[in-house]
Amino acid sequence: MYEVKTKENEKSVIEFIEKIDSPKKREDAYNLLDIFTETTGYQAKMWGPSIIGFGSYHYKYATGHEGDAPLVGFSPRKAKISLYFAAGDTKRKELLERFGKHTTGKACVYINKIADIDVEVLKELIVQSIAFLREAYPE
Secondary structure (H helix, E strand, O other): OOOOOOOEEOOOHHHHHHOOOOHHHHHHHHHHHHHHHHHHOOOEEEEOOOEEEEOOEEEEOOOOOEEEEOOEEEEEOOOOEEEEOOOOOOHHHHHHOOOEOOEEOOOEEEEOOHHHEOHHHHHHHHHHHHHHHHHHOOO
16 A cells, blocks of 8 residues: 655754755745744644645545645755645646746746745745645545
């Protein structure tokens, strides 16, 4: 059976951020930590070895696959910073049009640095993603 690798754990978010080699990326990680914490009202938690997540929800697909995931989160990776929002949210596309310099994957939005984006739109993306997931996966 498939085992979910990205699980919430008790590792220190601050220790993880302190290990980031690039001083600029470390500074952006601390800024994102503040923005996500303030916007979500949730305490940051490590998910797997490298994702900083906020809140959580339980999903169950028609296939029977189920698990837990953060409502929103980010990961300051070497190449880019990955931002995690709800993938199926149709309002995400409209918000991203006003977001600033980014690229997208299936579930991730990638940025080089905070200076490239509109922080107010980031806050809207966070709020919208949480609302979408709370409706899609009520507790």
